Amino acid sequence: MEPRLPPGNGTGTELRILLESLRLFAHQGYPGTSTRQIATAVGIKAPSLYEHFPSKQHILERLVLIGHRDLLEALERTLAECPPDPVTRVRALVRTHVLSHVTYPLLAIVTNDELHHLTPERSAEALELRRRTEQLATEPGMRGVRDGVFDAAELITTTAAISSMGVRAPYWFVPTPTLGPEDLADAYAELAIRMLQPGST
Amino acid sequence: MEPRLPPGNGTGTELRILLESLRLFAHQGYPGTSTRQIATAVGIKAPSLYEHFPSKQHILERLVLIGHRDLLEALERTLAECPPDPVTRVRALVRTHVLSHVTYPLLAIVTNDELHHLTPERSAEALELRRRTEQLATEPGMRGVRDGVFDAAELITTTAAISSMGVRAPYWFVPTPTLGPEDLADAYAELAIRMLQPGST
């Protein structure tokens, strides 16, 4: 799979370092990837990396920040343009969550799986972004329950389940002519609503 | 978190090596864990490990096999004791899937996340177990659609979503007095049925 990053995150050699690191970290993990591997993939020698990043950890830090920022900003834009009724908001939220994860699948994987390899000092900012993202993402569900639109007696488990769908998507989803990213996002949004609403059984 | 393994998977020092490796692999990943760390956690020196396992990879191989076998056998037992109607079978399947994942959370994490660090030769058996597990787990859903009990026009995405709930559970679930493993399993089984059945909307 060719690595991708949201626009506006570097140019030239710096960007290529980020892209190849993204690909290698996603497939081999952060500790399993050497600076020599990254350099070879970029087409330079290992010491040249340190002209663009102070250390291997700083590369991971950048990727993790890009991933967390991209998701948070996408969710913020979604909610800002969305009418207030909880069903519409949850649908839009799930759609954006899924689309963000499958549009940049390697970034989502690295952001989620490799964050804990950062020192506390360098993961603090990402963790704060994650906290705000979770707060944003859970609010429409809570409002829906308060308004009586959603019947979820155990909103926490249902919220976790809905989130899990999107988080796992990058690990298996491969777009096909009959099931593209938008189709998956629509399908998962529909499933989320079914989960939150009382069944007919 | 204290590491746990299903009964009957070793004794004495060999078992302690497996348990400490499980804990370390889950938290730091396979490449991020050194044989010295494992040995220190067990209370021996690194070379003594090789009296019990031929290499570090063989430790991971054992853990991954234990994880895949435990899930497959649990699902087989569940289906064997289950009446034929699809709703009951899917409920039971999801319950067992979730319970297996939250009963041995570190094992589930290592089994899923670190499998790819094995050479193809040593991961072949685990991959075969996984293939059979997926076949087993998807059959009741397919049968339900064929019988007209489930409305899932896109069974593949729904099956992936249901599986994602259980796979992600070990990463966040902490049992509490009001939400134990059985409660989570029941809740997720109910969500699975809601996903598979047509909503009232």
Next chain:
DNA sequence: GTCTATAATTCGATAGAC
């Protein structure tokens, strides 16, 4: 079955030339 000692390699990172 555990130890000390060590081999052989690889790691992240730096020095200094160009």
Next chain:
DNA sequence: GTCTATCGAATTATAGAC
């Protein structure tokens, strides 16, 4: 900004004593 050369430490694994 890239290179060659290299440092110091850490890696997996082995040899051989007890």
